[in-house]
Amino acid sequence: MATAPGWQEFRVSNDALLDAEELRRRMAEEGYLFFRRLVNPDLMLSLRREVMGILQNHGWLCVGTDPMDGIVDLSKRCTEGDPPYAAPYHDVYKLESFHRLPHCPELVSTVERIMGTRTIPVPGHKARIWFPKFKEHTTPTHQDFVHYQGSLQAITCWTPVGDCPIDLGPLAVLPKSHTVKKVLPHHFSLGAGGLIIRVEDEVQKFPVLDVPWHSTNFEVGDVLFFPALTIHRALPNVTEDRLRVSLDNRYQREGDNIAAHMLTPHMSDMYPITWDEIYKDWKADDLKFYWRRMRHRPIPKYNGYSEIGWAEATELARHRDKHALLAMKRVVTLHPTSEQAETARKVLDEVGAAQQ
Numbered sequence: 001m002a003t004a005p006g007w008q009e010f011r012v013s014n015d016a017l018l019d020a021e022e023l024r025r026r027m028a029e030e031g032y033l034f035f036r037r038l039v040n041p042d043l044m045l046s047l048r049r050e051v052m053g054i055l056q057n058h059g060w061l062c063v064g065t066d067p068m069d070g071i072v073d074l075s076k077r078c079t080e081g082d083p084p085y086a087a088p089y090h091d092v093y094k095l096e097s098f099h100r101l102p103h104c105p106e107l108v109s110t111v112e113r114i115m116g117t118r119t120i121p122v123p124g125h126k127a128r129i130w131f132p133k134f135k136e137h138t139t140p141t142h143q144d145f146v147h148y149q150g151s152l153q154a155i156t157c158w159t160p161v162g163d164c165p166i167d168l169g170p171l172a173v174l175p176k177s178h179t180v181k182k183v184l185p186h187h188f189s190l191g192a193g194g195l196i197i198r199v200e201d202e203v204q205k206f207p208v209l210d211v212p213w214h215s216t217n218f219e220v221g222d223v224l225f226f227p228a229l230t231i232h233r234a235l236p237n238v239t240e241d242r243l244r245v246s247l248d249n250r251y252q253r254e255g256d257n258i259a260a261h262m263l264t265p266h267m268s269d270m271y272p273i274t275w276d277e278i279y280k281d282w283k284a285d286d287l288k289f290y291w292r293r294m295r296h297r298p299i300p301k302y303n304g305y306s307e308i309g310w311a312e313a314t315e316l317a318r319h320r321d322k323h324a325l326l327a328m329k330r331v332v333t334l335h336p337t338s339e340q341a342e343t344a345r346k347v348l349d350e351v352g353a354a355q356q
Contacts, residue, residue: 007172010034010216010224020113027114031178031230032214037221039106039159044220047097048161051245054095055129058088060243070162070243077131080192081330085129086271092127093265093273096282099125102157102249103287107223111155111251114225118254120294122148124262126248127161128192130169132237136323138169139234140189140196144226144250146305147193149259154228154252161245164218168244169237171224172215174199177231180206184231186305188312190323195309197231255295263291263298270334310340317347325351 013033016022027033045068052067058076065071078084092098101107102121111119128139144156164170180202189196203210215235216222226232237244252258265273279288316324328344335341 008212008214010214023114030175032173032226035223038223039221041221054091071241072243079137094278119251120254122250122262123291124266126266128246130237130244132239135236137191138236139192141233143229145228146186151252151256152228157249158224159247160218163220167238169235170218172213174231175214176208178227178229188309257299258296259301260298261301
C-alpha cells in the first residue's frame with residue numbers, strides 16, 4: 001500500500017479515458033480524476049532534464065551527483081517568497097518546454113472530454129520546486145478557487161516532473177469535498193498560497209469532509225485533475241536530500257472569466273518578469289500570447305481572501321507567532337514600499353523582531 005494508515009489510493013480512471021460521460025460522472029462523484037502515464041514519460045523526463053540542469057547551474061544540487069536524481073544542497077534551501085528563489089525560478093519559467101507541456105494533446109483532449117467543450121490552458125502556469133525537510137512550508141490544505149479565481153468550472157491539472165513517491169510529497173485530495181459547493185473559510189498559513197482550510201473546524205457543518213485523504217506514489221507521466229472547489233494539499237517532502245518538482249496547470253472553458261492575475265507570469269507580483277522576457281529565446285512563436293487569440297473575459301482579482309489571511313497574520317505576529325513574523329519580514333523584503341510593508345514594519349518594531 002503506497003499511502004500511510006488512514007489514507008486511501010486514488011481511483012485510477014485510465015479505463016474511462018475515452019468515455020466522456022463516465023469521466024464527468026466520476027469527477028462529479030469523487031471530485032478528481034487520476035490517470036497513470038497519461039503524458040508521455042519521455043516528454044516529462046526531457047523537461048526534468050532541463051529544469052534540473054538549471055537548478056544545478058544555480059548551485060541547488062550537490063556537486064558530482066546526477067542532476068536527474070535531484071540530490072539537493074540543503075544549504076540552498078528556500079521557498080516561494082524567499083528572494084533566493086527568484087533567479088532559479090525565472091530561468092525555469094523561461095523554458096519553452098515548460099509552457100508547451102500544458103498544451104500537449106493528451107492533456108487538452110482529456111480536459112475537453114471532461115468539460116465537453118473547447119478549453120483554454122490558463123497562461124499563468126506554475127512550477128513547484130520543494131526542498132526536503134521544510135515541512136512548515138508545505139502547500140497547505142485549500143481550494144484552488146481562492147488563488148486562481150475566474151470560474152468555478154475550471155479544472156486544475158497536477159503532475160510531477162519525474163517519479164514522486166509519497167515520501168517526496170505529492171498532492172493529496174479530500175474526495176467529495178467539492179460537493180460542499182462553496183468556498184470554505186481560509187486562514188493564514190505558510191506554504192504556497194499562504195492560506196489554509198481548517199478541515200477539522202468544518203466537519204460538523206459538512207460531514208462529507210470526514211473521510212480519508214486520497215493520494216498515491218506518482219510515477220512520471222501520471223496526472224491528477226480536479227475542480228476548483230476540491231480540497232487538496234501537498235504532502236511533506238520527508239526525504240533526506242531530494243528535490244520535488246511538479247507542475248500546476250489550469251484549464252477553463254473558452255469564453256469563461258479569467259482573473260487578470262492569471263494572465264501574467266506566476267509570481268511576477270513578487271519577482272517582476274514580463275512575457276517578453278520569458279519569450280526572448282523561444283524557437284517558435286505559436287504559443288506566444290496565445291490566449292489573446294481565444295475567447296475569454298478578463299476580470300479583476302478579488303483580494304478578499306488574501307486580505308483575511310493578512311489580517312490574521314498581522315494579529316498573530318503581534319503575539320510573536322513565528323510563522324506570522326516570517327510573513328511580515330517577507331513582505332518588507334519583497335514589497336518594501338507597500339502599505340502591507342509599512343504595517344509589517346510597525347508590527348516587527350512593536351515586538352522587537354525587526355532585526356531577528
